[in-house]
Amino acid sequence: MNKNLKILLQKLVTVVIILTIAGCSEKKPSKLNIQEAADSPKKLIGLSVAGSDACYDAAxxxxxxxxxxxxxxxxxxxSKYSVEQENLNLEEFAARKVDAVLMITTDIENSGRKTAELLEQGIPVFFMMTLPKFPDQVKASAIVTTDWYMTGYLPGEYIARNLKEARCVLIEGGYNxxxxxLMREGFLDGIQSTDDNHVTVVANVSGSWMKPNAMAALENLLDSYIEFETIFTGNEEMMKGVVEVLENRNLLGEFSLFSENGRPDVSGQLIPSGTMIATSDAATTQEGDIIFQLMRDFFDGKPTPYHVYSPVKLLTAENIQLAIPWDPDLYLEQRDQLISSDYHNLKEVTEPRPWSKDLNNYNNILFHK
Incomplete structure (x- = not known):
């Protein structure tokens, strides 16, 4: 073997050794991880969500x-806020033979009927955030919602105690x-929680949970004959629109603003700055956590509550730092310290709050004289 060939072979051997060592150093699953993966129940879940929304996305x-x-x-x-699309989603889930369906429904009556069909096919159905209306003798497998009544009641009660002559406008979310x-019923009860106030609701209109719609609604109200100085929005996405309209008209600071969510990018900035007074802390990250726990125990054959409310509290400048994280990564990072990390800490809803059918389907501004 000539000298040059010998040197070349030595180099090739060295390269092979290096590559072998590199390959051995790659991170591989441990036997424990493989065993855990083998033991974990493999479930296929169909998740149908009403549309794109900060609340829905977080949950x-x-x-x-x-x-x-x-x-x-x-x-x-x-579902893109379409009953037809929601039905297509559910039909696809059934065709894929999912182990369960989880819904944030766009229409409570439609989802109630579809639940009955899915249950007949042996598919468990779970809900979060929205309240289905079922046919007689039909029940979902489990439900997690915010106590929507309290998200309206707490701001209403604050107004009754502190703004005793307030004339309120409600810019509400989507109906049905x-x-x-429930939020409106809570607000109306909240403003009547004390005997020494004269708080009134002078108008309500749907902003359909969306900033542009809320802006259009408020522009319409400001150009009307209605006199008001207090605004409650059904979520903080709509509050962003309200603040923008008031800023454009140089009216910011002349209105008392209240909402529901507890988002750090909205109330987390507007409350400390004094732009907003209070909001109901109802981070939907909690609901995504709680419904997962219920479904996990359901699959494991453990007894589970039928309906659980996620926790709600009123946030003001005094306690805004206690807001539940909306960012999913931050929520999961802090999860072990949060009450929602174990649904056994929460009270089961034995009698869900009813809501009145005659509060549905408002499409226009309602003025109350």
């Missing part, structure tokens, strides 16, 4: 993270999901 993101961590697969579909109706 869905936490649920999907926890589900995938448990070894489940999640088929995520949006149960959330808006």
């Amino acid at each position: 869905s993101s936490v649920f999907i993270h926890l589900a995938e961590e448990a070894g489940w697969e999640v088929l995520y579909k949006q 999901q149960g959330m808006t109706e």
